[in-house]
Amino acid sequence: MSRTIGNQKREQEPEYLYPHARTLEPGQGLRDLPMPPVQSAFACLRLAKDYFLKVYSPGYAAHADLIIVNAGLYWLLLECKNVTTDPDEKADYTEQATMCRANLETVLSSLPFHLPSTMDTTYAMTLAATYCLDVCKTSAAWNFIATASHMSQTLGMHSIVTMINDDPEVKREKLKLFWLIYVHEKALSLRLGRSSTIRDNEITVPPMAINSRSEQAIFGQLQKWTELARLQGMVYDQIYSPAALIQPQSVRVAKARRLASELGAHTTKVSPEDVSDFASNAPASRLFKVRVDPTTLQKRYIQAMKGAVGELFYEAFVSTQRLTHLSLFCLIYRAIPAEQGEGTVFGKECIATARQALEEHQKCMAIIHDLDEDFLETYVNWALLQSPFVPFTVLFCHVIETCNEADLQRLGGLIGSLQSLLADDFSTGVKKEIRLFQVLYDVACSYIKMKTNESPQTLDSSANVWATAAATSLMTPSSVHQNTALTGQGLGTQDGPQTEFPSTEESQVCLDAAFDGQNIGSSWMSGGSFTMPGDLGMEVDQQGTQLGNWLYMNNQMIRALEDSYF
Template sequence: MLAALASERKIDLIDRRLDGVVRLLEDLKLNWPPPASQPSQSQTASTSNPSPAARNVQSSFSTPSSHGAQSVPAGPVVEGDSSLAAHSVFANEFLQKVVNTGDLQGSGLELRETLNSLHHIVDALKQQTTTSEMAYPHGKPTSRPVFQTADLPPIKKAVALLRTATSQWLASTSWIFEFLSKQHFTDLCLGVYFSDDHLDTDYITVNAGLYALFLDQSYHCPPEEKEENLQYARICKENLETALANLPLHLPASNDVLLALLFGAFHAIEISKPSLSWVLTCKASELCQTLGYHRASSMKNDKPEDREFKVFVFWSVYFIDKSLSLRLGRASTIPDWDVTVQPPDVKTADKRALVGYFCLWIKAARCQGNTYEKLYSPDAIKQPDSVRLARVEKLVSDLEDLEVESRQTDAKWLKAAEQYVGKPLMEFFVISDEVLRLGLLTMVYRAAPRPAGSSTTFTAECINAARVTLARHQDCMVVLDKTESALFPTYIHWTLLFAPFIPFIVIFCKVIETQDQEDLARLHAFITSIKNAPAVSDAAAKMHRLFEVLYSVALRYVEFRVSTPPAQQAQANAEMNTYLAQLGFPATAGDPNVVASPGADFGGHQADSAAAGAFDSTFGGGLGDTTMQGANPMMWMGNTAQLEDWFYSNQQMMGLLQEPSFNLPNTQ
């Protein structure tokens, strides 16, 4: 086999040299002065239908800051209906109709040549490629980091792993081979192992795939092979992150580059780095729009398999973009009003069952994007209560429709999907998706204006949604207990950390307001259920620690309210207010001068009297007051400015989970 691979390597070298000759000839052709006369029909045909090799030459480019001497096939630039190219096409077509139907048909040769020139100019505008549009005229190539094959796992191990992946189902193959055929991925692996000038993006794709495969294999292999597979997975992970860290600003618009960016974005989610995922997703979104993957018109002449691939890639980028829009509190880079391509068609897809669930993910992501845009963006925050209430009702209706569609999808496709990926994985997907949707429903209800005269911070619907979310979470944990441990990190990263998980926060606030023992038990059950989270990742450990601290605060506060005489409560109130401020929550709505003591911990430092007064005023004048005015020490919901404070405090809190230097205080 190695001998055969060596022969293929020599053939590849010859092909590359031939490509270089073709490129030189093509450059001569492009720089040759155009003939004065009209080109012949055969010349026009050969130009408009170039060979595959010529197409690669015409559309390949490398910017100074991108890939150095590497040449990457890139697609045509697709511009919208507002562009000069679009208006020029209209003018040309309009003029052709006039010429062909009017008295100008018999006009002289001079007018005909002028019309032909216009036709060729318009064609040139329509066929612009990223080769010319996305390269600096005076930019000079510079060398880029070269990733050595010596840093990869042994080729024999990789080949054996690929054979296993193609002969039996592994969880990781359920996403790798949705984007790449098994043969294509194998070819990419061989190219990276045996080619000295492989593309950086191919290196990323190969290491992302091998990392997932080796990691998955470590859960199924004999015990004596587990550590070896984990070691190879670590090698690939390090390679992947090194290559991603060295990606340039300018990247060619091609399918291979899009896949590398997508795989990198997925990996960033799986290591709890949503901001890194956002950077990669934004670039993928840009390239998708450059290639026109968001427009149905750009694919009307494509082969069915090419169109299916483009649609799947675009909606995968859309899914991450919209989800992270809410998670990070940023505007989506893909406005829905600019998208004309339809989601994957279940009727024509090869794996209809899985595509059915993928379409549910797309719709859930759209709801996430709309939740930020319509309820939590700076513009949404400024809207009057009537507008916000109408938007809440619309989003609740959308989520209810999505829930109905989810049940219909389960009834129609669940059994078939289990044939592809197995019953345990599908059971997990169904329940974890519901947890995500219920958490989103909680966040939508959270933005509803509070009814006048309400004595609680949250609406009854918001509290009920939060309780149902925590209950469904427990159902998911039961499923995870029956399956392999590989799914627990997936749940942590793609459900609890993928979107703002506020049900716990809502119930925490409810406990502070009402001292409800059942809600306190819900908080404790949640903390207990994710006790293994610290072993998953640093961000997961911080999330667990944060919720653990909040539960400890709630528990001590309930005990404090029950057992402490009112005369002795003021000092403890101020101390607790300080601790909440340390966790990233605003300390008070009434006194902007209150500053949390940076040295306080849960052991017993005393806060100053200003903080004590702030805590009392937040609760409506003192802990002895049972009306509480619907307030609590961390969230104030009386007006839109307070909603904005809450949302961005929540973003601040989640952002702290990504900071390597941030450590929560001990409650001991």
């Protein structure tokens, strides 16, 4: 990959990681950064005035205070921009929000190595992680949330014994912050293929109870998010961790079935025992058809949420949540191999769930079509990037295996719906994600065209095709080499632009070179040798090999979106 794009630098440039950060002139410090007018700041938020006074008053301001104030003002000013109808006010709010964003990135790029483990710093690291997720900086988000996790445990937020003498209000704030960190950290760990920094068996604090209606709309689903985060941690530990991959296939499959049952219970509020009799044989679509009357708390949450954000935003939120569940279902079912004779690497539950996920995406896009473009960008980040590329990747590989044109149309529908709402001011990460989807779709179209025409250059294995696709997707248009062995001019796609791509051999070499010389290109789906870290001599069966390589490549694709050369 690096060889193809002509960039041998492994580290990320600071100006790419924080493109809006200002260059401080000699003699300038963080205290010299411009701030929005005091009137605008207090008009947006009258609460948390202590934080604002620390920043707006002369004298020292901690890094945590600067992060909290600038991040808070940035999001609040964007919300003010969304609700006002006056064009001049919109422009003013946008200008002030841009200033706060630049300040935030400048502070984040100037953080010292050592930070005090305080509530304010923990809160600031959580906000920094949330911002990095919003702009598709996944690795940076994980670094911040991991720091927040370590600080929260240092402060004893996970231990009921440590907080036994705390004031009730302080204890409540600690619980709220800890469970928010827990939700973000578990999701990011799974997304990047890393072990969680929070051990579930060391947590002794109870779930957070919601007392007031004002908190209902914001934290009404926190307990359910916590349950989902716990399942995300279990998916990695029991299916995709190195320790899980060396287990016999039958053990992994049994654990995957159990996790699918628990996730089905989570989505429907039915006990795992009630759904286990059919979850092992049914795709996620059947689980979502179970109807359960919502509890009183759920009804209160729905009413509060609709009152806070409106009917349309609530529907979009619910649809996004369903898509997140389906992505996790798909990742779980990926661990269950196809039955003999099915002629595909993926089991029927995995394929069915991937199809339903793309259909759910279309429903959500229809809902948010008329909403503000800021919400669409958030949707792409949290619904399509929060989980690995599971549904899209599954269907892409399935199309390559089977030349299924209906699934190809599903992929094209997702891309078309995203491109129709793509705005110029979207983050670079979102644009890269959509471009990656487009390139993979182009490759699938080209491959089907070759198969249909029975070209002598038809690729003879899914591994080689994937190597071509992955290498192509990570190249800039100017660096893609023309492959005269295929068409001489590049292959056209169905209802899409032409995408030229290199030869199979070149692509495989590029992938192998990119990933430290490992035979990733040839072992993507063919079940090549999978070496455990450190060459510990642990034997991995063929299905475990395929699973490990498949998740590894997914994670490398996610991380590639953060690199400045993509």
